[in-house]
Amino acid sequence: MSVLRVSRTHFPVTALGPGARLGVWVQGCSLACKGCMSQDTWSPGGGVDVPVADLVALWREAAGRGADGVTVSGGEPLQQPEALREFLAGVHAERGAADILVYTGYEESELDERRRNAVEFADVLVTGRFDITRPTALIWRGSANQRMVPRTDLGRRRYAQHVDHEPERPPLQVRADGSGIWLIGTPRQGGLAALERGLRASGLPVESATWRLRSPGQSG
Ligand code: SF4
Incomplete structure (x- = not known):
């Protein structure tokens, strides 16, 4: 069985899709959208290899705790x-009754056979690169060009x-772990700067952030 290079997983995710969800953030993205909030997921050498069987077991565990679905993002x-x-x-x-939501920076028109096969079991796709020049208030989308595409009943x-x-x-979650804090969701324009200001005001200086690891245009 294959392995998926993964940045992190979390349950319950409540800010990326309906209900309480298992969130899986894959590692590796060469699309390099300017202003991407997850630049720590760009390098294919980051993250860890996780056997798919272990991820399915993680889903089983989340389902046993009442998960409403899976959200796959990235990377x-x-x-x-x-x-x-x-x-x-x-x-x-x-x-069971759970749904599968997959985020991709590709447009539907860019899905070749391998990519289409990859998302055959997805109930919903959110497609399109993050475009910092097109802010949006649409739920679960980072920019106005991104489309939410339901594909099953x-x-x-x-x-x-x-x-x-x-x-x-916008629904947002802030999680803390041993390596720092991270944000789950799609903040509106200016939301990340506001978060940093809030953390500083609370005595938590932000030394580095996943949305400004690289200069614009620099890729994975
Ligand atoms: S926002 Fe763009 S660069 Fe960032 S992970 Fe998504 S597709 Fe890749």
Whole structure:
């Protein structure tokens, strides 16, 4: 069985998709969107190799705790198409009523056969590169060009109400672990700077941040 290069996982994620979800952030992205908030996931040499079987076991555990779905983000999930497909097939085989949401920086028109196969089991895709010049208030999207595309009956039933939804505030989670704090969700323009100011005001200086590791244009 293959391995997926993973940056991190978390349960419950409540800021990227409906309900409480298993979040899987893959490692490696060569698309290098200016202003990407997850630049720590760009290098294919970062993160860790996780056997797909272990990730499916993680899903099983999350499902046992009432997970409503899986969200795969990154990094660029479609740059590991075979392992991604295997993971999503494993989730799909024992998902019950849970849904599968995958974020990709690729447009639908850029999905070749390998990439299309990779997301065969996804109920919903959020597609398109992050474009810092096109801010948005749409839920679970980072910029106005990104499209939420339900692909199955379950995806349409569960996500139709969210496709054009603009909440007053974006859902966000802040998590802390041994290496620092990290943000889950899609903050609005200026949200990351506001977070840094808030942390400083609370006596927590931000020494480095995943949204300004590299200068614009520098790639993975
Ligand atoms: S926002 Fe762009 S650069 Fe960042 S992980 Fe997504 S596709 Fe890659």
